[in-house]
Amino acid sequence: GAGVSQTPSNKVTEKGKYVELRCDPISGHTALYWYRQSLGQGPEFLIYFQGTGAADDSGLPNDRFFAVRPEGSVSTLKIQRTERGDSAVYLCASSPQGATEAFFGQGTRLTVV
Amino acid sequence: AQSVTQLDSQVPVFEEAPVELRCNYSSSVSVYLFWYVQYPNQGLQLLLKYLSGSTLVESINGFEAEFNKSQTSFHLRKPSVHISDTAEYFCAVSEGRGTASKLTFGTGTRLQVTL
Secondary structure, three states, rough: OOOOOOOOOOOOOOOOOOOOEEOOOOOOEEEEEEEEEEEOOOOEEEEEOOOOOEEEEOOOOOEEEEEOOOOOEEEEEOOOOOHHHHOOEEEEEEEEEOOOEEEEOEEEEEEOO | OEEEEEOOOOEEEEEOOOOEEEEOOEEOOOOEEEEEEOOOOOOOOEEHHHHHHHHEEOOOOOOEEEEOOOEEEEEEEEOOOOOOHHHEEEEEEEEOOOOOOEEEEOOOEEEEEOO
16 A cells, blocks of 8 residues: 655745645554654654644744644644754654554655755 | 664675674663664665564564663664665664654664675
8 A cells, every 4th residue: 555655755945934744644544753854863753643633742843843633644744934954854654553663754855945 | 761872873884794783772661672774765664673572573684683671772783784785774762652652763874785
């Protein structure tokens, strides 16, 4: 079956603009995670959804970052007033109920110029 | 809080040679341990995981890792590497509470295999 799909694969935006990054998890997966991977670093946790609700948003760096998952499937990561330091690869992962591992998408590379 | 340390940022090795990629973690609770691999221009893929039971776990492509609780380590080994093993390898830890939870990753080790 299809894996985790993230769109767009690449996004270039100007400083100060608003962006939305989309994640389509594997069908039926109840848990969804967002991570951010800066150049030369490992992925860093941002937020975790169980169903429609954010179970843990402790990794969001500030209030410019927000994520939703209104129907418990697709999720959107929203970044307001983008800054050059937001440039990174944003990764989405999902896992089914009761699983101990997560399945990752290929990521969205965000470049803020 | 949990943390993962991968001391080697790059490991160059000749084909058919053995390799060890080091991973140490710290945590105040029981953990699950993972190795993920990222091939060039691809997403993260699970290579192997330790949940409980036997401390030696293996992947389908010849890698193995051993959980050492006293040394808080989960080093990845392969007795004979192939060119196709060239990739970035990430060690990760999560709380060991029966279901998937957020992962804490190390900074990664780039394995470069040459002829």
